[in-house]
Amino acid sequence: MPKRDLISIEDLSRAHVELLLDTAESFLPVLERDIKKVPTLRGRTIISLFWEPSTRTSSSFDLAAKRLSADTLGLKAKGSAVEKGETLKDTAITLSAYSPDIIVMRHPSAGACQTLSQNTEASVINAGDGTHQHPTQCLLDLFSLRQNLGRDLGGLRVFIIGDILHSRVARSDIMGFQMLGMEVTLVAPPTLMPRGIEEMGVKVEYDLANLKDADVIYLLRIQQERVEAGANYLPSLREYSELYGISQARLRPGQRVMHPGPINRGVEIASDIADDDENLIAHQVFSGLAVRMAILYRTIVGYSDGVASEEVL
Numbered sequence: 511m512p513k514r515d516l517i518s519i520e521d522l523s524r525a526h527v528e529l530l531l532d533t534a535e536s537f538l539p540v541l542e543r544d545i546k547k548v549p550t551l552r553g554r555t556i557i558s559l560f561w562e563p564s565t566r567t568s569s570s571f572d573l574a575a576k577r578l579s580a581d582t583l584g585l586k587a588k589g590s591a592v593e594k595g596e597t598l599k600d601t602a603i604t605l606s607a608y609s610p611d612i613i614v615m616r617h618p619s620a621g622a623c624q625t626l627s628q629n630t631e632a633s634v635i636n637a638g639d640g641t642h643q644h645p646t647q648c649l650l651d652l653f654s655l656r657q658n659l660g661r662d663l664g665g666l667r668v669f670i671i672g673d674i675l676h677s678r679v680a681r682s683d684i685m686g687f688q689m690l691g692m693e694v695t696l697v698a699p700p701t702l703m704p705r706g707i708e709e710m711g712v713k714v715e716y717d718l719a720n721l722k723d724a725d726v727i728y729l730l731r732i733q734q735e736r737v738e739a740g741a742n743y744l745p746s747l748r749e750y751s752e753l754y755g756i757s758q759a760r761l762r763p764g765q766r767v768m769h770p771g772p773i774n775r776g777v778e779i780a781s782d783i784a785d786d787d788e789n790l791i792a793h794q795v796f797s798g799l800a801v802r803m804a805i806l807y808r809t810i811v812g813y814s815d816g817v818a819s820e821e822v823l
Contacts, residue, residue, distance in 0.1 A: 511611055514809050517623045517636045519645040519685045526813050527689060531653050533804035534797070540577065541800060550807060551578040557605055559615040560637070561587040561622075566771055566795060567637050567646070571614050574802035583608070598622060602629035612809055615639075633809045641676050647770055648682035650801040652690060654793045655726065658766065664691030667723055671697040671754060672730030672778055675704050675743075679770045680730060684710050695724070697754070701743045718754065722762050726790075729756060729769045729778045747777050758782045766790050 515521060522530070540548055556575045560568050568584070575582045592601065598617075605613065610632040615623055620640030627634040638644040655663055668687055674680050674696050687694050688711060695713040696703065708714055721727070732750060744750050756767065757780035767789040773779050783789060 511633070511810060512812070513631065513633050514812070515623075515627050515634045515636075516645055516805060516809065517627065517634060517639075518643045519648050519682045519689070521645070524689050526808075527649065527652065527686065529813055530649055530801070530804050530808055531656055533808060534649075534653050534800040535657075537800045537803045537807075540803075547577055547579060549579045551575070551580040551611075551810060554578075554580045554611045554810060555608060556580045556582050556612045556614065556806065557608070557610045557632075558582070558584045558637075559586075559601070559605075559613060559617075559626075560584070561592065561615070561617045562638070564616055564637070566798060567616065570795075570798040570802050571635075571637065571646075571806075574799055574806055577799070577803055578806060580611075580806070583610075598625055599629045602626050606630050606632065612806060635805060635809065638678055641678050642681065644678040644682045644770075645686075646798075646802060646805060647679050648686035649805065650794060650797040651683055651728075651768060651770075652686055653801050654768070654790050654797040657797065658790055658793060659725075663687075666692045666725050667695070668692050668726045668728055669695045669697055669721065669724035670728045670730065671718075671756070673702045673732055673743075674698045674707065674730070675702045676733060677730050683728065684712055688712075695720075697721075699744065699750070699754070718760065721760060724765060727756060727761075727765055727767050729767065729773075731770070731772065732774055732777050747774075751777050754778065755780060756783055758786070768794060770794070 540546055558568060558571055572582060572584060612635060613630060613632045614635045614637050615626055616637040617639045620642035623634050623636040623639045636643055636645055670680050670683065684694050695715060696707060697715045697718065700716055703714060755778055767783055769779060769791050773784055775781050775784055
């Protein structure tokens with residue numbers, strides 16, 4: 511199998527992104543069957559390395575691999591040789607002995623997936639590395655938008671609100687949203703806005719004065735541990751909620767709300783929004799399975815032979 515990594519959204523062209531989204535759509539009927547499994551990746555081996563806590567990403571990748579009939583192995587830092595001081599390079603060498611086709615990794619350090627790729631013949635998929643990138647989250651966000659708002663997303667106005675400074679999701683989504691022609695505005699307190707972020711072609715605002723201009727409002731989790739640790743990013747969570755928290759009172763009709771999860775009720779999002787059927791949060795979780803099935807499939811078969819055929823479905 512040719513080595514195909516997905517470490518950054520920049521590893522994909524627009525044509526690749528659209529093909530992945532089409533492939534994910536072709537897998538939707540599989541998820542509606544009584545027996546939700548196809549033999550597409552039978553005999554392939556997929557290893558998941560999650561060195562950070564994860565619910566949505568780790569479970570959807572695991573289930574996606576099993577839906578495609580792949581052999582799977584999941585490892586976490588706790589209880590592994592990592593706790594004994596094993597380096598990422600040595601972990602890669604050890605796992606390579608099993609001849610995996612794909613390694614999916616989440617790691618607290620930016621650049622870790624690139625290091626892994628340099629030390630294994632397996633294809634590496636980045637499930638989030640530090641504050642660098644989270645490309646599969648971006649792809650499922652695009653899929654959710656396309657399923658709900660139509661295939662042509664060009665001109666859609668998206669406001670990304672919250673902790674931009676520490677967000678790998680924001681970095682991937684900025685690139686992916688712009689790739690499909692969307693206009694991106696970032697909103698955050700000055701302490702949570704990266705310097706020079708305007709160079710990525712985004713608008714920067716520091717309050718919600720223009721929130722009505724957004725078609726889609728993408729909320730980022732406020733990482734409470736940073737506030738509680740006295741890092742001086744925010745005076746308090748209560749003040750953040752008053753200035754930047756989103757409730758129904760701040761929305762106009764037709765605006766759609768997204769969030770990568772887990773949500774902090776009463777901080778960046780009010781319960782009346784979190785429980786509203788019009789938001790896209792639940793659909794993002796649903797999209798994760800089909801999109802990650804498509805990513806695993808395309809990593810194996812490539813990006814040049816059209817969408818998944820009826821034979822593999």
